[in-house]
Amino acid sequence: MQRPEFDSIKDYTEFCKYYWYRDELIKICKAHGLKATGSKIELNKVVEAYFSGEKILPEKKKSAKKKEVVVTELTLDTGLIACGFTFGNRFREFFKQQTREENFKFNVDMVATAKAVKESGDESFTLGDLLDIYYGKKTYATYDKSALQWNKFVKDFCADEATGIFNERLKAAAALWKIVRESDIKKEYSHDLLEEYKHILL
Structure with a gap:
């Protein structure tokens, strides 16, 4: 399933099915008047609160x-x-x-x-x-090691001997990751995933 626009997502559970880059989370938070600073984990917590009806607003700068x-x-x-x-x-x-x-x-x-x-x-x-x-x-x-999903995905992709068919493994991994990231597929590499999408990557 293709990743929908943020405003058409009904709840946090659905939101979590998709992968979001930190820059995307910042844009989402700014567009909704929410706190848009911090790590990816912190921004995810702001979005989670938003879906439960709580608005975490931007902090006023301290002049201490x-x-x-x-x-x-x-x-x-x-x-x-x-x-x-x-x-x-x-x-x-x-x-x-x-x-x-x-x-x-x-x-x-x-x-x-x-x-x-x-x-x-x-x-x-x-x-x-x-x-x-x-x-x-x-x-x-x-x-929160979930922030390292991409790193683990690439590592597992390159560890699979079957990916040796690609001249540029990193490009192939990135193309496969884009498919996974923009869908509700589990954000992990597997050989079955490669077999399913190999025709697109070659």
């Missing part, structure tokens, strides 16, 4: 002065907000020392958590808490 960062020495007890936490080298080096991992990388749950802490203004949350998030000892905010 930014606090000056005074923390110079980082410890596990240092507040995330107090030290002006970013995902830059200073903090990567700190976590590299704490974990003793030479190639330390922030994971997606750390990113989601830091964003949530800053948005809520939670001054009690520390770098030690963020380390616990890294090790999976605590949960604060988790990254």
Whole structure:
């Protein structure tokens, strides 16, 4: 089934059958006078609220002065907000020392958590808490992995040996994804899906 226009969709369940890019969600929210900022997950929540009769309106810009960062020495007890936490080298080096991992990388749950802490203004949350998030000892905010549907689709497409018939696999994957995205088909790659639409892709 072809994806309908947003205004002809009756409820959130029907809306979820289709894949929407973040840019499309922003346009939908703006067109309906809703909050149109944030991640794709946040925008989906705005749309969900809209279908249940609640309007999440755009936030008024705060004119509060930014606090000056005074923390110079980082410890596990240092507040995330107090030290002006970013995902830059200073903090990567700190976590590299704490974990003793030479190639330390922030994971997606750390990113989601830091964003949530800053948005809520939670001054009690520390770098030690963020380390616990890294090790999976605590949960604060988790990254919604459904936002990675396209990545998984391409990975699974390329892993299927049958897709070796395409000179440009990525183009073929994108063409197949477009069919899936604009329909109510499950947003996952399968060999059966390839067989069904191979004639269009060749």
